[in-house]
Amino acid sequence: MDRQLVILNPRAGRMQAGRRLGEMLPILEADGLIADLLETREAGEARKTVAERAGEFQRIVCIGGDGTLNEVVSGMLDAGRDVPIGYVPAGSTNDFAASHGISRDLLRAARDVVEGEAMPMDVGAFNGRCFVYTASFGVFTRASYAAPQTVKNAVGHLAYVFEGIRDLAALRPYTVRVEGEEDGAEGEFIFGMAGNSTSMGGVLKLDPSRVNLHDGKFEVLLVRRPEHIGQLIAAAVALQSRQYDNELLCFFQASRLRISAPKDMDWTLDGEFQSGAENIDIQNLHNAVRLILPRG
Numbered sequence: 001m002d003r004q005l006v007i008l009n010p011r012a013g014r015m016q017a018g019r020r021l022g023e024m025l026p027i028l029e030a031d032g033l034i035a036d037l038l039e040t041r042e043a044g045e046a047r048k049t050v051a052e053r054a055g056e057f058q059r060i061v062c063i064g065g066d067g068t069l070n071e072v073v074s075g076m077l078d079a080g081r082d083v084p085i086g087y088v089p090a091g092s093t094n095d096f097a098a099s100h101g102i103s104r105d106l107l108r109a110a111r112d113v114v115e116g117e118a119m120p121m122d123v124g125a126f127n128g129r130c131f132v133y134t135a136s137f138g139v140f141t142r143a144s145y146a147a148p149q150t151v152k153n154a155v156g157h158l159a160y161v162f163e164g165i166r167d168l169a170a171l172r173p174y175t176v177r178v179e180g181e182e183d184g185a186e187g188e189f190i191f192g193m194a195g196n197s198t199s200m201g202g203v204l205k206l207d208p209s210r211v212n213l214h215d216g217k218f219e220v221l222l223v224r225r226p227e228h229i230g231q232l233i234a235a236a237v238a239l240q241s242r243q244y245d246n247e248l249l250c251f252f253q254a255s256r257l258r259i260s261a262p263k264d265m266d267w268t269l270d271g272e273f274q275s276g277a278e279n280i281d282i283q284n285l286h287n288a289v290r291l292i293l294p295r296g
Contacts, residue, residue, distance in 0.1 A: 004033040005057045007046050007072060009064030009090070017063050017090035020106050024063070024088065027110040033058055040068070050075025054083050059292075061113055063106075065091020066132065070270040073123055074130040076289050086113030086292040096133045096270075099197040099213060100293055112294040120287035122196050122216060127281055131269035134195035135282060137261070138174065138223070171232075173225035176261045180220065180254025188225040194218040194257055194282050207242035210251075216286035220257065222250040257282040 006028060010018040017024075018039075029035055036057070040046050050060060050072050060083055062072040069087055076085065088109040089097035096102075103109045124131045173188040196213055198206045211219050221244070226232040231248055238246035259280040267274040 002033050002058050003056065004028065004035055004059040004061060005038065005049070005053065006035045006061045006063065007038045007040065007049070007068065009040050009046070009068040012064040012068060012090045012092075017088070017106060021063075023107060024110045027107060028061060028086075028113060031114050035061075040064075044071065046071035047075040047078070051078035054079040054081040057083060059084050059086060059113075061086040061088065063088040063090055065089070066094065066096050066270045067091070067272050069096060070130065070132050070272065073132050073289055077123070077130055077285075082290060084118035084290045084292050086116070088113065095197055099133065099211075100291070102294065113292050116292040116294050118290040118292050120214060121289050121291040122214060123285050123288045124194065124196065124218065125281075125283045125285055126267070126269055126274060127277060129269065129274065133197040133270060134193055135267055135269050135274070136191070136193035136195070137176075137265055137267045137276075138189065138191035139171065171225075174262055174265045176222075176259065176265070178220065178222065179258045180252060181256065183220075183252035183254065185222050185250040189222050190225055191223040192221065194220050194254075196284070205242070207244075210242075210244075214287070216284050217253040217255045218257070218282070218284055220250075220252050220254055224248040224250070255284045255286070 006025070008017060008021060025035055038049055046068055054060065054076055060072060062069050062085065072085060076083065087097065087102055088106055089102055089104055090106060094104060097104060103112060124135060126135050171190055173190050175187070176189050176192065177186040178184050178192070196218060198208050198211050206219060206221070223235060226235065226248060235246050235248040238244065238249060244251035259282065260278065261276060261280060263276050263278050265276040267276060
């Protein structure tokens, strides 16, 4: 009997996915794959299950937020398997889904899992820890994991914006050196990210024409410390208009980054906390897993 593993995080987003599971399961089983359901109860459960059981299934479907997807992808890498992954985004921001054209409508996303096409996908490794779409530090970064889940459920993107504004009041700069294969930067920065996404935290949007999600390279964005508020405003306007030739902005691509940074400079990986380190190695794992994407 052909089977699929459906992993549901019942606490993700506004918890609608659990209430609509009865509608989604018949859609997911429409192509004959019988669903084994796992409702996660604690962090790490999805990763452990996929790592141990991926080989039993023809498809693994993740219903949850970016953090749940991170666990599923991490478990697939642990297992060393090549089972297609379907994603039904049910989180608060769903940056990854927005970048890949995956519908936020739960039933439409479920249909796309069945009718879509499995495509190779790049993922990242931060000192060996997997991230699916972004590793970042500085302003707005803390907001991804500082806003309580109850707040995220209630106000969605606004949770990130409110926390980001609180961070802006401090504007703590970090002395960082970033080295790619061809480009790099050194100095005091208030924000930095290496990602494979056009969206971060529902706040920062990158130019889709400048972001290739399957080329084995990250888009790297760094924001230097402003000397006065006018510089900061100009940089914010440049980011909003997706123009990166501003004096505070460094934008380039790299498949591997070597970073020197303060040990107390914390990061976020796909919205989850990651403690800092003085020496950081970020690698793009080209075509590491297969993700089912909508056709057309």
